[in-house]
Amino acid sequence: MDRVAVIGASMTQFGQRDAWIRELLAEAGEACLADAGVAPDDVEHLYVSNMASGEFEGQTGVPNALAHDLxxxxxxxQRVDQTSSSGGAGIYAAWQSVASGASDMTLLVGGEKMTHRTTAEATDVIASLTHPAEYKHGVTLPSFAGLTARRYLHEYDAPRESLAKVAVKNHKNGVDNPHAQFQKEVSLETVMDSPVIADPLRLYDFCPITDGSAALMLCPESVAAEYTDNYAVISGIGGATDTHVVHEREDPTVMGGVVDSGKEAYEMAGIGPDDLDVAELHDMFTILEFLQMEGLGIAEQGEAWKAIEDGRTEKTGDLPVNTSGGLKSKGHPLGASGVAQGYEIYKQVIGDAGARQVDADIGLACNVGGFGNCVITTIMEAGQ
Amino acid sequence: MDRVAVIGASMTQFGQRDAWIRELLAEAGEACLADAGVAPDDVEHLYVSNMASGEFEGQTGVPNALAHDLxxxxxxxQRVDQTSSSGGAGIYAAWQSVASGASDMTLLVGGEKMTHRTTAEATDVIASLTHPAEYKHGVTLPSFAGLTARRYLHEYDAPRESLAKVAVKNHKNGVDNPHAQFQKEVSLETVMDSPVIADPLRLYDFCPITDGSAALMLCPESVAAEYTDNYAVISGIGGATDTHVVHEREDPTVMGGVVDSGKEAYEMAGIGPDDLDVAELHDMFTILEFLQMEGLGIAEQGEAWKAIEDGRTEKTGDLPVNTSGGLKSKGHPLGASGVAQGYEIYKQVIGDAGARQVDADIGLACNVGGFGNCVITTIMEAGQ
Structure with a gap:
C-alpha cells in the first residue's frame, strides 16, 4: 500500500489571540495550503481538531465554516474531538482518510480559542471530560498531576528538582520557537519558588491556557512527488485508551494508553525507541514528560528523571525531547496541540526546523487526552 | 481491497428518555456487541457520533467513558461531530478505520440526549452550527426550511398537500417501528391544520426533539465470515459540503452536498438511483425529503412531489423511502440519527426488518448536516 505523506504544515502564533476560532482555523488552513502549494479546490477531505468551540464560544459547525472560508x-x-488529544486524533483521522483511499488530499487543521474565558471557566470545561465520580469531588486534571507527581517522586526516589528541570529545558527550547507563547528562559529557582498549584507541583510545572491553531497536509506518497521532493511519511501511528476512572489504574505512574499506542506505532513503523532522533511529548504537566518517556521505552520505568538530570533529552543530548518548547512554553490550545506536535516533527525530519533543528530522520509525537484516558502516538520519517 | 462489512446493529427506544448520554451510548453499544456476537475486547476502534453532549449536558469525553462502560x-x-449528520460522518469514519487497515473490528455508537432542555434551548444549540451572518438575525434551521418550502412550491407548482403527505407516509411507516418516538398515524387534515411554525410549514412538517442512540459493527468482509453468513457491505460512501452561508446558494431548491455525496457513493458502488430498493432520507423537515430525492436522482428536479402524490415512495411503491418512519416519526437525536438510518438499511438488506421489511438487496441512507452544509450518503448491499 502507498504510504501516507505529509507535504506541508503551518502553525500560527500561540498565545492570547485577538481572533475567534473561525479566524484561527482559517489562518492555519491558508498558511498550510500555501506551504504545501495545494489549491483549495484540490482538498478532498478537511478535518478539524477542536474540543469545545461550542462550550468556549457558542459556535459549532466550524468545519463547515472553514471549508467555506478556505x-x-x-x-x-468533519470535526475530530478526543479532548486534549484532539490534534493527535486528527492526525489519525487524516491518515485513515488517505490510507483508506477515500481522499488523495487531506487537510487537517487543529485549533482552540480559550483565553477569553477565565482560568476557572476553562478548567471547568476541561474537567468535564473526566469521570463524574472524580470531577464532582473536585479532582481536575491538575489535581491528578499533583497526586501522580507525589507518587512518582516517592516511588522512584526522584528529586523534586528533576520535574522543575523539564520546565527549564522546555522553556529554553521555546526561545527558538517564534510561534511559542513564552519565548523566554526560566531558571530552576523561578520554577521551584513559583506558587504551589497541586502540591508538589507549582505554577511553572503547568502549561498555560492558550489560543492558537496548526495544520498539516496529507496525501498518498505517490501524489506527494507531484508537489515536493522533501516530505515526511507517517510510518507508524496508533491510539489506545486507559481506564476512564483514573483512580482505578493499578500503577498510577504508568499510562496504559501511552504504552499501548506506542507499541502499535513502533510495530507499524518497524522500529523501536532506540531508533528515534527526536520526540515531542505532551508536557501539559512536567510529570507527564516522565510518564511518556517511560511508557514509550525512551527511559526505563522510574528512570526518566535520571535522563533529565543527565541532560539526555536536551537539544544536545541523545534524544532531544520537545525541541519546540513543548506545551509548557509553546502553550496548549487543546485541538491545536497534537497538530503542532506533528508540525514540529515534520519540520525536524524534513530539515526545516531553523534554530531548533537537530539531526533527525525519525521523530515521534505523543498526544495525551484527559489524564491518559486516550493517547495517540505518531511516528514520522523523512520521505524518499 | 477487502470490502467493509456490517455484521451487527442496534437501536434504542427513541423519545423522551430518563437516561443521560453515557447511559444511552452504553445501551446501544452493549446491544450491538450482543447482536454482532463480538466480545468487548475484540473491538479495536470505537467511534462516537455526538454533536453536543458538552452543550446539552456539561459532559465531554464521552467516547472514553463508553470504552470504560463497555x-x-x-x-x-474518538468523537465524530458533523452537527446533525454526525451519525453519517461516524459511518464514514468507521468505514475509513476498517478500509485503511487500522482496525479489524470497529464499533460505531451514535447518540444524543436533548429533551431535558427546552425546545428554545435545543434550537439555540443547533442554530450555533449555522453562519453568524444568518443565525444572529434569527434565521434558524426551521426558518430555512420554511423559506425553501415556499420557493419549492412556487417554482415547481407543487401543492402544499404534497409536503403534508411526506409526514403522513412516514408516520404510517413508523407504526411498525417499535423504537420510534411516535408510533401512530396522522391524517392529512391533522398535518394541514397543525400550527404554523415557519410558513408554509406547520408543526407536523417538523421532526421532534428526541433522546436516543444507535450502533453499527464494522469489519473487513474477510473477518465478517467468522461471525455470520448474513451481513451487509458498505459498497458506496461519500461526503460533501455546500456553502456554509445558505443564502449564497444559486438555487435554494438544490442541495449541492446531496448531489456531490450521492455521486461519490453511486460511483464507488458502481450503481445508479434506479438500482436502489429502499432509501432512508433525512426528513428533519418534510421539504428535505423532496430535495434529497431530487439531488440523489430518485426523482427529476422539481418532480419529487409527484412521486409522493403517486405513492411511489410508499412501502408498496417502486422505491420505499423511510420505511423506518424517518426522522419525522422516529425522532431525531442528532448524533444517533445517521447511525439509525444505517441500522434500518442494514436490517432491510439482510432481510431482518420485521413488519417494515420490503424486498431489498441495495439500500441508501442520506444524512444531512445543518441545512445541507455537509451531507454523507451511504450505500449498503446484502453481503456474500
Missing part, C-alpha cells in the same frame, strides 16, 4: 467546498469535512 | 479498553476511541 474556498474548499465541496470537500468533505 | 469494557472495551484499550480500544482507540
Amino acid at each position: 474556498g474548499a467546498i465541496p470537500a468533505y469535512t | 469494557g472495551a479498553i484499550p480500544a482507540y476511541t
Whole structure:
C-alpha cells in the first residue's frame, strides 16, 4: 500500500489571540495550503481538531465554516474531538482518510480559542471530560498531576528538582520557537519558588491556557512527488485508551494508553525507541514528560528523571525531547496541540526546523487526552 | 481491497428518555456487541457520533467513558461531530478505520440526549452550527426550511398537500417501528391544520426533539465470515459540503452536498438511483425529503412531489423511502440519527426488518448536516 505523506504544515502564533476560532482555523488552513502549494479546490477531505468551540464560544459547525472560508467546498469535512488529544486524533483521522483511499488530499487543521474565558471557566470545561465520580469531588486534571507527581517522586526516589528541570529545558527550547507563547528562559529557582498549584507541583510545572491553531497536509506518497521532493511519511501511528476512572489504574505512574499506542506505532513503523532522533511529548504537566518517556521505552520505568538530570533529552543530548518548547512554553490550545506536535516533527525530519533543528530522520509525537484516558502516538520519517 | 462489512446493529427506544448520554451510548453499544456476537475486547476502534453532549449536558469525553462502560479498553476511541449528520460522518469514519487497515473490528455508537432542555434551548444549540451572518438575525434551521418550502412550491407548482403527505407516509411507516418516538398515524387534515411554525410549514412538517442512540459493527468482509453468513457491505460512501452561508446558494431548491455525496457513493458502488430498493432520507423537515430525492436522482428536479402524490415512495411503491418512519416519526437525536438510518438499511438488506421489511438487496441512507452544509450518503448491499 502507498504510504501516507505529509507535504506541508503551518502553525500560527500561540498565545492570547485577538481572533475567534473561525479566524484561527482559517489562518492555519491558508498558511498550510500555501506551504504545501495545494489549491483549495484540490482538498478532498478537511478535518478539524477542536474540543469545545461550542462550550468556549457558542459556535459549532466550524468545519463547515472553514471549508467555506478556505474556498474548499465541496470537500468533505468533519470535526475530530478526543479532548486534549484532539490534534493527535486528527492526525489519525487524516491518515485513515488517505490510507483508506477515500481522499488523495487531506487537510487537517487543529485549533482552540480559550483565553477569553477565565482560568476557572476553562478548567471547568476541561474537567468535564473526566469521570463524574472524580470531577464532582473536585479532582481536575491538575489535581491528578499533583497526586501522580507525589507518587512518582516517592516511588522512584526522584528529586523534586528533576520535574522543575523539564520546565527549564522546555522553556529554553521555546526561545527558538517564534510561534511559542513564552519565548523566554526560566531558571530552576523561578520554577521551584513559583506558587504551589497541586502540591508538589507549582505554577511553572503547568502549561498555560492558550489560543492558537496548526495544520498539516496529507496525501498518498505517490501524489506527494507531484508537489515536493522533501516530505515526511507517517510510518507508524496508533491510539489506545486507559481506564476512564483514573483512580482505578493499578500503577498510577504508568499510562496504559501511552504504552499501548506506542507499541502499535513502533510495530507499524518497524522500529523501536532506540531508533528515534527526536520526540515531542505532551508536557501539559512536567510529570507527564516522565510518564511518556517511560511508557514509550525512551527511559526505563522510574528512570526518566535520571535522563533529565543527565541532560539526555536536551537539544544536545541523545534524544532531544520537545525541541519546540513543548506545551509548557509553546502553550496548549487543546485541538491545536497534537497538530503542532506533528508540525514540529515534520519540520525536524524534513530539515526545516531553523534554530531548533537537530539531526533527525525519525521523530515521534505523543498526544495525551484527559489524564491518559486516550493517547495517540505518531511516528514520522523523512520521505524518499 | 477487502470490502467493509456490517455484521451487527442496534437501536434504542427513541423519545423522551430518563437516561443521560453515557447511559444511552452504553445501551446501544452493549446491544450491538450482543447482536454482532463480538466480545468487548475484540473491538479495536470505537467511534462516537455526538454533536453536543458538552452543550446539552456539561459532559465531554464521552467516547472514553463508553470504552470504560463497555469494557472495551484499550480500544482507540474518538468523537465524530458533523452537527446533525454526525451519525453519517461516524459511518464514514468507521468505514475509513476498517478500509485503511487500522482496525479489524470497529464499533460505531451514535447518540444524543436533548429533551431535558427546552425546545428554545435545543434550537439555540443547533442554530450555533449555522453562519453568524444568518443565525444572529434569527434565521434558524426551521426558518430555512420554511423559506425553501415556499420557493419549492412556487417554482415547481407543487401543492402544499404534497409536503403534508411526506409526514403522513412516514408516520404510517413508523407504526411498525417499535423504537420510534411516535408510533401512530396522522391524517392529512391533522398535518394541514397543525400550527404554523415557519410558513408554509406547520408543526407536523417538523421532526421532534428526541433522546436516543444507535450502533453499527464494522469489519473487513474477510473477518465478517467468522461471525455470520448474513451481513451487509458498505459498497458506496461519500461526503460533501455546500456553502456554509445558505443564502449564497444559486438555487435554494438544490442541495449541492446531496448531489456531490450521492455521486461519490453511486460511483464507488458502481450503481445508479434506479438500482436502489429502499432509501432512508433525512426528513428533519418534510421539504428535505423532496430535495434529497431530487439531488440523489430518485426523482427529476422539481418532480419529487409527484412521486409522493403517486405513492411511489410508499412501502408498496417502486422505491420505499423511510420505511423506518424517518426522522419525522422516529425522532431525531442528532448524533444517533445517521447511525439509525444505517441500522434500518442494514436490517432491510439482510432481510431482518420485521413488519417494515420490503424486498431489498441495495439500500441508501442520506444524512444531512445543518441545512445541507455537509451531507454523507451511504450505500449498503446484502453481503456474500
